[in-house]
Each structure stands twice: as C-alpha cells, then as structure tokens.
Amino acid sequence: MEAERQKIVSEFEQLRQFLKEQEQPLLALLEELKKEIAKIQDEKVTQLSEEISRLSELIGEMDKKRQQPVREFLQVSLC
DSSP states (O other): OHHHHHHHHHHHHHHHHHHHHHHHHHHHHHHHHHHHHHHHHHHHHHHHHHHHHHHHHHHHHHHHHHHSOHHHHHHHHHO
C-alpha cells in the first residue's frame, strides 16, 4: 500500500511540475497579447479622435454656410 501511495504522490508531483512549467510561458504570452491589444486600442482611439475632430470642423463649416444669406451662399457655391 505504501509503495502505491508513493507512486501516486510521485505522479501527482510530476503533473504539478509539468503544469507549472506550462503555466509560465502561457502567462507570458497572455501578457504580450494584453499589451498588443492595449496598443491597438490606443491607436484606434487616436484615429477615432482625429476623425471626430475632422467631422466637428466640417459641421462647423456647414453651420457657418447655413447661416449665410442664400444669395451669398449660392455665389460662393457656384464659384
């Protein structure tokens, strides 16, 4: 019985060691992926902010043109 118990304990210890060895590279990979996702998110936020700014400028320009007298607006538009 004691020999069987030792065998089981030894096998479980080997499994624990194997899992521990597998854990570190996977955690490192997960951390790299996390950083890459954060970088991509930052880039997308920057792109969206720039696009929002550009669209806000266009809205401002259109609002100014909308407030112009029709005659002045048509003269500018036809040129």
